[in-house]
Amino acid sequence: MTQATETVLAHGVGGSTDLPIPLNYALVGGVWALILTFAVVAVAWRTPKFDPAKPGRALPGWVTVAVDSPILRGVVATVALVGTVWVGVAAIWGPQNADSALPGAFYVLLWVGLVAVSVLVGPIWRVVSPVRTVWRLLRRERAENGTRGYPPRLGYWPAAVGLFAFVWLELASPDPGSLTAIKIWLLVYAVAMFIGAAAFGTRWFARADPFEVYSVTVSRLAPFRRNHQTGRIVIGNPLDQLPTMPVRPGTVAVTAVLLGSTAFDSFSQSKGFRNFVDRNGAAVPLLGDSGGASVLRTAALLFFVVAVGVSFWAAARATGGVTREQRRELPGRLAHSLIPIVVGYIFAHYLSYLVERGQETVVRLADPLARGWNLLGLDSGDVVYVLSMNPALLWTIKVACVVIGHVVAVIAAHDQALRVIPVGHQLTGQLAMMLVMVAYTLTGLYLLFGG
Amino acid sequence: MTRLSLIPIAVAAVGLSLAGCGSPSTPSAGPSETTETSSAATPSATLPVGAPNTETVITVTISGGVVTPTNAEEQAVVGQPIVLEVNSDAPDSIHVHSVPAHTFDVAARPDQRFEFTVDVPGQVDVELHDLNRTIVTLTVRPR
Numbered sequence: 366m367t368q369a370t371e372t373v374l375a376h377g378v379g380g381s382t383d384l385p386i387p388l389n390y391a392l393v394g395g396v397w398a399l400i401l402t403f404a405v406v407a408v409a410w411r412t413p414k415f416d417p418a419k420p421g422r423a424l425p426g427w428v429t430v431a432v433d434s435p436i437l438r439g440v441v442a443t444v445a446l447v448g449t450v451w452v453g454v455a456a457i458w459g460p461q462n463a464d465s466a467l468p469g470a471f472y473v474l475l476w477v478g479l480v481a482v483s484v485l486v487g488p489i490w491r492v493v494s495p496v497r498t499v500w501r502l503l504r505r506e507r508a509e510n511g512t513r514g515y516p517p518r519l520g521y522w523p524a525a526v527g528l529f530a531f532v533w534l535e536l537a538s539p540d541p542g543s544l545t546a547i548k549i550w551l552l553v554y555a556v557a558m559f560i561g562a563a564a565f566g567t568r569w570f571a572r573a574d575p576f577e578v579y580s581v582t583v584s585r586l587a588p589f590r591r592n593h594q595t596g597r598i599v600i601g602n603p604l605d606q607l608p609t610m611p612v613r614p615g616t617v618a619v620t621a622v623l624l625g626s627t628a629f630d631s632f633s634q635s636k637g638f639r640n641f642v643d644r645n646g647a648a649v650p651l652l653g654d655s656g657g658a659s660v661l662r663t664a665a666l667l668f669f670v671v672a673v674g675v676s677f678w679a680a681a682r683a684t685g686g687v688t689r690e691q692r693r694e695l696p697g698r699l700a701h702s703l704i705p706i707v708v709g710y711i712f713a714h715y716l717s718y719l720v721e722r723g724q725e726t727v728v729r730l731a732d733p734l735a736r737g738w739n740l741l742g743l744d745s746g747d748v749v750y751v752l753s754m755n756p757a758l759l760w761t762i763k764v765a766c767v768v769i770g771h772v773v774a775v776i777a778a779h780d781q782a783l784r785v786i787p788v789g790h791q792l793t794g795q796l797a798m799m800l801v802m803v804a805y806t807l808t809g810l811y812l813l814f815g816g
Numbered sequence: 817m818t819r820l821s822l823i824p825i826a827v828a829a830v831g832l833s834l835a836g837c838g839s840p841s842t843p844s845a846g847p848s849e850t851t852e853t854s855s856a857a858t859p860s861a862t863l864p865v866g867a868p869n870t871e872t873v874i875t876v877t878i879s880g881g882v883v884t885p886t887n888a889e890e891q892a893v894v895g896q897p898i899v900l901e902v903n904s905d906a907p908d909s910i911h912v913h914s915v916p917a918h919t920f921d922v923a924a925r926p927d928q929r930f931e932f933t934v935d936v937p938g939q940v941d942v943e944l945h946d947l948n949r950t951i952v953t954l955t956v957r958p959r
Contacts, residue, residue: 381914381938384955463917634939639887639950655948750915750936756958 377468377534377541378722382634383753385815386760394764398806401772402799405779406792413783417609420592421599429598438492442501445493455733461544466733469726471547472535475576477719480711483580487587490580496558497570515568520614523561525622527554527575529670532626536633537662539655578619583708585610585701586773607777610701617696620703621674624805627707627714629669631812633662673805677703680801684794686787698785699798702778706802709770710809713763717752724748763813771806775799870896874942874952878904878922883944888952892940894959895933900942900951902928908947914940914956 431437456467482489491497534550535541554575561569570577586603610616632638642658649657681696724747731743752759778798786794872892877884892898900910903926912918915936922928922944934940940954 379913379917381934381936381940381956384938384957636887636889636953643886643949753915753936753938754958756937 377472379463380722383717384756386763386813388814390760390764391810391814394768394810395807397768398771402775402803405775406799409779413780415604415780417605419605421601423597423599432598441492442498446495446498449495455730459733460735465544466726466729467544467547468542469722473718473722474726477715479576479580480583481719483584484586484708487589488581488584490577494577496555500562513565515565515572518614521572521578521619522615523573524575524578525615525618528622531575533663536626536630537659537666539659582619582704585704586708604777607701608781612697616700617674617678620700620707622670623707625670625673626666627710628809628812629666676801680797683797684786684790686790695785699778699781702774702781705770705773706805709766713766713813717759720752721750767806767809774802872898874900876900876902876951878906883947883949883951886949890952890954892954892956894937894956897931897933900930909945911943911945
């Protein structure tokens with residue numbers, strides 16, 4: 366950690382970024398988003414369709430037995446813990462330069478991989494979380510009597526702060542590729558998790574661990590869920606499960622951080638913003654050139670997050686025929702409908718990172734100490750740049766992810782509007798939300814197009 | 817162009833399930849064709865005589881702690897040479913965030929020439945390390 370600082374890398378992991386999508390892809394995507402939105406609103410069903418209480422199609426009994434098996438859960442948790450230790454060894458004793466596996470493991474495998482796995486199978490972080498596993502090992506004998514219980518009014522706010530801290534490090538800090546910065550971040554994260562758990566019990570992990578809340582949030586789109594009447598694991602329409610996103614203080618903030626930061630990531634690579642930061646970074650007092658640039662990026666990141674949060678909050682409340690009390694509850698009750706947009710945009714933005722930087726990271730982890738081990742026969746020649754080599758395929762996937770995410774969000778918002786907005790205001794009451802979602806999607810496409 | 821691309825988008829919009837976002841389809845072209853161009857920083861003399869010259873040349877000046885240009889945008893082509901012509905009054909180093917990555921040491925003298933190729937399409941930042949500036953972003957397109 367005493368070597369010269371690493372160079373500032375895009376997202377801290379280096380390499381190139383995706384080619385911008387061509388204008389015609391962005392336009393076609395935008396047109397589809399508009400058409401399908403109005404189709405949903407115009408031809409819409411008038412009674413709510415989606416219901417978390419629907420039984421779903423039960424999977425074979427052994428699936429439920431396996432998922433609930435303490436032994437299997439213990440094995441999975443142990444494997445995850447060993448993996449964490451492995452990354453830690455590579456981070457501390459491995460190469461301390463751009464060849465380190467840590468940034469890739471942190472920014473790509475953890476941040477993007479967690480979304481992919483959670484969307485496919487469910488809230489996996491609850492099982493694999495290394496902080497939960499370590500906490501369980503430390504506290505095995507003692508019951509949690511000394512804890513005060515988690516204050517409900519905090520809700521997901523600690524996790525929203527943690528998620529913002531993550532995206533700040535990746536997108537706005539002075540040097541996202543700095544191994545020292547990542548190690549400090551992880552240390553602070555671990556300490557915050559353990560102190561919180563000591564004070565509030567394990568519920569702290571469910572509310573405050575940014576990765577757990579991230580995982581739970583996107584897992585509302587998973588095809589698998591548990592039928593709470595029978596306890597069986599079932600497969601069913603993700604739209605039935607989507608409304609099970611818990612409504613707590615901070616729910617909207619969590620989704621706003623995720624969507625706003627991804628949009629800022631595109632925006633911050635634009636020439637105009639880079640020039641602005643370069644010209645004005647030195648003008649920020651006391652902090653020097655790179656510190657000043659970081660302050661400007663932080664302000665812009667915060668602006669994006671707040672813009673998403675406030676616009677969604679305002680759009681959700683923009684309906685007639687509700688009491689003040691009901692109006693206050695509306696943003697939370699509609700928050701789940703933002704999840705498909707978040708997931709679609711995250712895949713559009715980071716899929717190539719997951720597939721390609723992910724492979725590079727796995728190759729580095731196969732040789733954690735840079736001694737030429739090449740475990741499992743992996744070396745850098747094995748990395749397949751399948752998406753970058755086929756830009757048309759990548760562009761199609763990106764636009765499809767954005768448009769599909771948008772349409773699912775619109776469907777979910779419409780269905781929920783039928784539940785929460787009184788009859789007579791249902792069409793006008795969801796208008797603002799539809800317009801805001803269209804605005805998010807068109808902005809997202811514009812940013813992917815490259816401005 | 818717009819009409820042509822409607823078809824893949826329409827197919828994708830209908831055909832891709834939600835989960836499909838996470839799992840890329842099979843590639844149409846193998847990546848193996850990149851390996852033949854992996855000999856980075858070869859002089860342009862190895863190009864076949866008479867081949868269309870798609871060389872990208874960027875002139876960089878570092879003077880009095882200021883680099884010109886910054887945040888420029890240039891086009892380039894996979895496997896084709898990209899040349900940085902550097903005049904500098906201070907030592908520094910240039911990092912090319914491509915696949916494969918390149919690092920060049922800049923000396924305090926005029927008329928330095930750094931040549932490299934990029935194997936994987938994408939947007940490639942060329943950064944000046946000590947001055948902490950992006951010189952140019954190369955949009956590297958497939959051949």
